[in-house]
Amino acid sequence: MSIQFTKMHGLGNDFMVLDGVSQTLPETGPPWPSDVLARLADRHTGVGFDQLLLIQPAHGDADFCYRIFNADGTEVGQCGNGARCVARFVRDKGLFDGHTLRLETHSGQMQLRITDDGLISVDMGAPRWQLDQIPFVAKAEADSYLIVAGTNAHEVSAVGLGNPHCVLLVENVDQAPVAEVGPLLSQHERFPEQVNVGFMQIIDRSHIRLRVFERGVGETRACGSGACAAVVCGQRRGLLDDSVSVQLPGGTLQIHYAGTHITMTGPACAVYDGVLPYPDPVCP
Numbered sequence: 001m002s003i004q005f006t007k008m009h010g011l012g013n014d015f016m017v018l019d020g021v022s023q024t025l026p027e028t029g030p031p032w033p034s035d036v037l038a039r040l041a042d043r044h045t046g047v048g049f050d051q052l053l054l055i056q057p058a059h060g061d062a063d064f065c066y067r068i069f070n071a072d073g074t075e076v077g078q079c080g081n082g083a084r085c086v087a088r089f090v091r092d093k094g095l096f097d098g099h100t101l102r103l104e105t106h107s108g109q110m111q112l113r114i115t116d117d118g119l120i121s122v123d124m125g126a127p128r129w130q131l132d133q134i135p136f137v138a139k140a141e142a143d144s145y146l147i148v149a150g151t152n153a154h155e156v157s158a159v160g161l162g163n164p165h166c167v168l169l170v171e172n173v174d175q176a177p178v179a180e181v182g183p184l185l186s187q188h189e190r191f192p193e194q195v196n197v198g199f200m201q202i203i204d205r206s207h208i209r210l211r212v213f214e215r216g217v218g219e220t221r222a223c224g225s226g227a228c229a230a231v232v233c234g235q236r237r238g239l240l241d242d243s244v245s246v247q248l249p250g251g252t253l254q255i256h257y258a259g260t261h262i263t264m265t266g267p268a269c270a271v272y273d274g275v276l277p278y279p280d281p282v283c284p
């Protein structure tokens with residue numbers, strides 16, 4: 001018995017994609033215990049990835065469901081770049097030939113479409129501003145909040161996209177204190193489930209640059225839900241228009257939000273197919 005996987009990425013945010021639909025996965029996992037997952041995610045002891053995406057048969061009226069595990073082994077409810085890779089995967093592997101793909105995750109259902117130019121457009125749903133929907137601890141919902149982390153106070157916006165995000169404005173992303181401030185905010189007590197931290201530089205009303213320190217991973221080369229979070233937070237602060245190009249270290253995503261659902265459009269690439277040893281996916 002062996003476990004087939006595909007290594008994929010969306011603008012350098014990389015994934016190990018496991019097909020639990022056309023292959024029978026062993027009882028012993030996936031998903032594996034978080035310490036095994038973390039060794040598999042490690043770029044020296046395992047395959048190496050930011051997130052593991054496990055595709056399974058849908059329970060409800062979706063086409064598939066997919067589970068998302070961060071590099072530290074924690075399971076989360078949303079992954080925008082990952083959703084695009086799942087769409088590319090099921091199309092390329094012949095598991096789906098329809099026009100609009102419905103994917104179910106722990107945080108709800110999303111619809112995806114493969115556009116004629118090979119990009120993938122994802123309906124990321126509506127932003128959740130209510131504090132308990134993020135979740136975030138504050139006296140009242142606001143456009144921005146002051147958070148003391150370390151020896152500094154930071155003005156952040158906070159929003160839920162099925163996973164928690166906070167966004168702060170910086171003059172220049174190249175000099176943003178991602179390594180210093182990212183971990184402090186990501187594990188701040190006012191975010192009970194921790195948070196993904198976006199550092200946004202506004203170029204003009206339809207262009208931003210963004211770096212993201214991801215919960216359970218660290219800084220990634222791109223973050224799809226982070227790009228969506230940055231745009232809606234910028235719009236809420238009156239700084240951005242409906243359609244915004246988000247330039248991340250790994251490339252550019254197009255985000256559109258005009259008050260109903262957020263649409264994210266971008267690429268998804270398969271790198272190689274591989275086989276995991278069985279029954280232990282990594283050396284014990």
Ligand SMILES: N[C@H](CCC[C@H](N)C(=O)O)C(=O)O
Nearest residue numbers: 079080081163215223224225
């Ligand atoms: N890279 C993903 C985000 C993963 C977020 C994950 N780090 C979390 O803990 O929610 C994306 O493209 O949306």
